[in-house]
Amino acid sequence: MLLFLPLDFRNVEPLNIDIEVLKSINPIIGSEEYKSENQLSLPTSDDQTIRGMKKEVQIETANNLQVQESEGTQKERDDYDHNTESTKSETLTDGKEVETLPDGKEVKLEDHEQSQKELSIREKLLSLIKRHKGTYLLPLKVSKLEYKFFKDNGIESWDDWKSFINIFVDSFPGSEGKRLACSIITGFDQYKLPQRLSNLRGRINLTQQEGFRLLQLRASWPVFYKNSLPHMTARNQYQLFPKDDLEYILKAIPSDEFQLRCTSFAVMSQANIRGYKKVFPEENLQYYLKAGLIVPIIQQIDNIFEFSAIEVNWEHLKYKDIEDKVEDFYQILRGRLVKTPVSHLTEHESWLLTPESDYILREVRVREKFLKRLKELVVQAQMIQLSYVDWEKDVITTDSDLNKEEWEHQTINGAEALASALVALPMKDFAYVKFCMLKATEGQSPHGLLQWPSVSSIPDDIKLNVEKIKQVYKFLGVKVLGLD
Known part of the structure; x- marks a missing residue:
């Protein structure tokens, strides 16, 4: 990710984060219904089927299948x-x-x-x-x-x-x-x-054998709980193997399952290399995988928000550590950590309504930490200053800056990026509107407040997302003249 560091990047503005905005997207955030004494255990029920599932999460060999x-x-x-x-x-x-x-x-x-x-x-x-x-x-x-x-x-x-x-x-x-x-x-x-x-x-050559071993192709439902590989990341999975070897491996495993296993391996590796104590036990994660949850997303949320820590203080984290947290969370919010037909999110769908988010929000003790630390992450994320094209470089097809519109170079801080993603506002819509507001505000706002642009300057497709734009600024506690 390209970095544009302000001279004093530690001077982040205090924000009056309004969590009520997120409750309007997923009411579970404010629900008291799911409180219990043992929120992190597997589901409990008198149904014999559920009790039996605890035994079935053990890794099965290929012969058993x-x-x-x-x-x-x-x-x-x-x-x-x-x-x-x-x-x-x-x-x-x-x-x-x-x-x-x-x-x-x-x-x-x-x-x-x-x-x-x-x-x-x-x-x-x-x-x-x-x-x-x-x-x-x-x-x-x-x-x-x-x-x-x-x-x-x-x-x-x-x-x-x-x-x-x-x-x-x-x-x-x-x-x-x-x-x-x-x-x-x-x-x-x-x-x-x-x-x-x-x-x-x-x-099978040695590289292919190593690929089979790393991906545990002779096991079902692996979550790679104790695996560590320093150079394995969620972004470089297809670069780990030479092209011919990768093609051979993909004959043995479907590409979506390959992606899911590689991402799980990468997320677990990063947690283990850092010595991070994972809050979700291996047995639970295997069960969640079998139940249809995307386990690397759940574990990556754990990695980002450090659920096992009683308290966190991110004010003194290095810039790179904040940047990694913001970028990793942004990728999840936009549905880009794992891309399958089921986990795929359109730019108009909120991650807060996914099965993984639903599970985390139902776990009250985890939910409380998640919401408290989300506020802190959004505040610290202000130091990340990137243009629209840098935030969206994974999905923008054109490479030449000569083909970009002026608004596409609009700087967007990490707090704005995360807020836009949380409410499922397309980043291009936010970038365009922010660009127009700054133009409209020049020399007109004595209090330095953002000024909502004239209706004629906003394209019709963006007008459809005015309510989401309001949600972004309400969530951040930022006043925009003329928006209400």
């Missing part, structure tokens, strides 16, 4: 046979098989079979949802026979699941749908991994 055709109840086997019956063609046209539908229309058999497979998958997913107890943080129980059903109906990767994620999102309130979708998708990857490994051909 081999598919057994007899596994599953008789009803599951009957359903599998019913849903996988092949469709018979009724006519032939120009040598291509077609299906005559009840309304007399003819469709290509290949298209009809694909449609039937998608319908079968939807029916199976709906039956799983119906079977799910609806208990918070309970993993979706899926048998190997059911995973085989999905595989036989064309599911191979995370991309193949994309069109089915809304089934979960529409069936459960809040972030639960995304969590359960992630639970079944990551479970499917663990199911497929032994088969992918057995299909590899040729000798």
Whole structure:
């Protein structure tokens, strides 16, 4: 990250942070409902399924994951046979098989079979949802026979699941749908991994062997709790291996699962190298992974906010340490630490409504530390002064400064960047409006207050986000003339 250090970067302004703004996004922040004496334990319930899950979080070897055709109840086997019956063609046209539908229309058999497979998958997913107890943080129980059903109906990767994620999102309130979708998708990857490994051909060189060992490809649900590798970071995972070796490794593990494991490894490594005492036990993290939470996000939040420490004093941290905390948190808030079809955030979606945030905010003792230290981080973040193009360098495609508009070089401090991300205000909208406000304020505000620009100077698409702009400044406690 490029640094633009003010001469006296320790002179940060006091801010009157208004947490009520965040409560309006996710009411759990102000809820008393989830208080208990043991907030950091695994979910407790009289349901035998949940009690059994504690035993299942132990790492399974690839041999334990081999598919057994007899596994599953008789009803599951009957359903599998019913849903996988092949469709018979009724006519032939120009040598291509077609299906005559009840309304007399003819469709290509290949298209009809694909449609039937998608319908079968939807029916199976709906039956799983119906079977799910609806208990918070309970993993979706899926048998190997059911995973085989999905595989036989064309599911191979995370991309193949994309069109089915809304089934979960529409069936459960809040972030639960995304969590359960992630639970079944990551479970499917663990199911497929032994088969992918057995299909590899040729000798494995030392680099590839090391890659297999580091990523624990012969284990399921690893969280890399005790691993350490100094040069492993969440940003350089694809640079760790030579191109040919990386291509070979990705034959054994789906790219999304590769990314998830690499990011987990990197986040855990940084915590272990620094000697940081993690607040979440390994058993819990393995359970959360199985339940559909993105574990590296939870652990990175722990790393940033130092939950295991009783108190923190960040006023005396080195600039680089504050910068790392701000940058790491900003990447999480924008959904860029782990990029999967489930964890992906659009620029209009708040991280505060994700399954990982939901979990952290439900844990009252952790929530209290998170909110208190969030205030402190936002205050200290003011010393980070970067242009819009530097904050968004990971997503801006053009490299030439000659192609940039003047507003794209608008300086945005870390507090503004974090506040914009928390309320899901696109950074480009904030940068443009700040640029216009500073122009409008020049020589006009005797009190040095920001002046809201004329309506005609704001593009229509940015006008749609005026309420979020208000939230940013209300959260920071900054007065803007003409904005209210």
